[in-house]
Structures are given as C-alpha cells and as structure tokens.
Amino acid sequence: MIPWPEVDTVLLDMDGTLLDKHFDDYFWEHFVPEIYARENGIEEREARKKLLDTYRAKEGTLDWTDLDYWSEQLGLDIPALKLKIDHLIQVHPYVIEFLEFLQKSPRGVYLVTNAHGKTLAIKMAKTALSGYFTGIVCAEEIGMPKEDPRFWAGLRQRIDFRRERTMLAEDSEKILLSARSYGIRHLIHVARPSSRGPIQVSSQFPSISFFNELI
Numbered sequence: 001m002i003p004w005p006e007v008d009t010v011l012l013d014m015d016g017t018l019l020d021k022h023f024d025d026y027f028w029e030h031f032v033p034e035i036y037a038r039e040n041g042i043e044e045r046e047a048r049k050k051l052l053d054t055y056r057a058k059e060g061t062l063d064w065t066d067l068d069y070w071s072e073q074l075g076l077d078i079p080a081l082k083l084k085i086d087h088l089i090q091v092h093p094y095v096i097e098f099l100e101f102l103q104k105s106p107r108g109v110y111l112v113t114n115a116h117g118k119t120l121a122i123k124m125a126k127t128a129l130s131g132y133f134t135g136i137v138c139a140e141e142i143g144m145p146k147e148d149p150r151f152w153a154g155l156r157q158r159i160d161f162r163r164e165r166t167m168l169a170e171d172s173e174k175i176l177l178s179a180r181s182y183g184i185r186h187l188i189h190v191a192r193p194s195s196r197g198p199i200q201v202s203s204q205f206p207s208i209s210f211f212n213e214l215i
C-alpha cells in the first residue's frame with residue numbers, strides 16, 4: 001500500500017489515527033454535557049442538544065480544539081475534566097509496532113495535530129508516545145487547522161519535507177483532501193477512528209483499520 005523506498009517523511013495525525021477517538025467522543029458528547037447539566041440545573045438531554053449544536057458551529061476551526069475557548073464558553077475547567085477521565089485515552093492496536101518500525105528507518109516522523117497544546121500534553125503524558133517522533137506540530141502554531149489547504153505550506157516552513165516523498169495518515173477525509181490539494185503524495189485513511197464506532201472505508205483514499213497493514 002505504501003512504497004516505503006519512496007517515502008522519507010511520515011506525518012501522523014493524533015486523535016482517531018494513533019489514539020482512540022472514543023475518548024474525545026465520550027468526553028464531548030457525554031461527560032461534558034453531564035457536568036454542564038449539573039452545573040446549570042438543566043436536563044442532561046437538553047444540555048447535550050445545546051452543546052452539540054454549539055460544537056457543530058465551530059467544527060473545522062481552531063476554536064473547536066481550543067480548550068481555553070471552551071472553558072470560557074461553557075464556564076467549566078475543560079483540561080481538569082479531561083484529566084478526570086484520562087483512563088479512556090488509549091493508543092490504537094499496532095500503533096507502537098508501527099512507530100517502532102518507523103524508528104528503525106532514517107525517516108522523519110512527525111505528529112501533526114489540530115489538538116490544542118493542553119490536550120497534546122495530557123495525551124502525551126498518558127500514552128508516552130512523544131519519544132517516537134522527530135517533531136510534534138500543533139495547528140495553533142501554524143495559525144490554521146489542517147482542513148485549510150494553506151496549513152501545509154505553513155507546515156513546510158517548520159519541517160523540511162518533499163511533498164512527493166511524504167506520507168500522511170489521517171482519519172479525516174476532509175484533511176486528506178486538503179493535503180492532496182497541496183500535493184502530498186502518499187495518503188492513508190484510517191477507517192476505524194474509534195474502538196466503539198463502525199469501520200468507515202474511504203471511497204477516495206486507501207483505507208486501513210490498523211497500522212500493521214502498512215508494515
């Protein structure tokens with residue numbers, strides 16, 4: 001699926017790609033509404049509906065991943081709440097094996113995420129993955145989310161990569177399209193972002209369920 005001799009830079013998304021998106025789904029769709037309902041004296045169902053609408057309005061923007069923004073908007077300490085359920089932060093099966101496989105090669109391996117610095121810190125502390133990466137880049141450093149095709153030019157100012165010799169693995173088709181429009185050659189779709197959700201194969205990109213399929 002990946003012609004490894006033709007790849008010298010590997011870009012990897014975090015949530016849903018290396019880590020189980022169940023944590024994020026559960027956190028935003030259940031845990032935060034539960035706490036928000038309690039704090040505001042409203043029904044949990046009502047809180048969930050209100051919050052899901054509020055989130056949707058920010059999807060694909062940097063605000064969506066900005067924990068300080070949500071702490072202020074919702075009047076809750078979002079980083080502290082994440083820590084309360086950090087046992088749900090899990091590395092997907094075969095990710096460690098894949099990172100070890102990459103580590104044995106001279107390739108540059110970068111974690112490239114829309115996640116906010118505070119989320120990244122919580123997740124790296126929990127999973128101990130940071131040692132596997134040549135570098136880590138958060139979208140907030142570039143100033144735009146990965147969904148924006150201009151993101152990749154910004155990334156290239158931080159990381160020296162040749163787009164025709166670069167691979168990106170992502171669970172978001174929208175981000176894969178954005179990377180393709182910039183000219184990143186080797187694009188892999190992760191079809192099983194959450195351990196609790198269905199496998200959703202992409203019609204536009206080669207899909208994998210687990211990273212052992214690339215080794």
Ligand SMILES: [Mg+2]
Pocket residue numbers: 013014015016017170171172
């Ligand atoms: Mg993702």
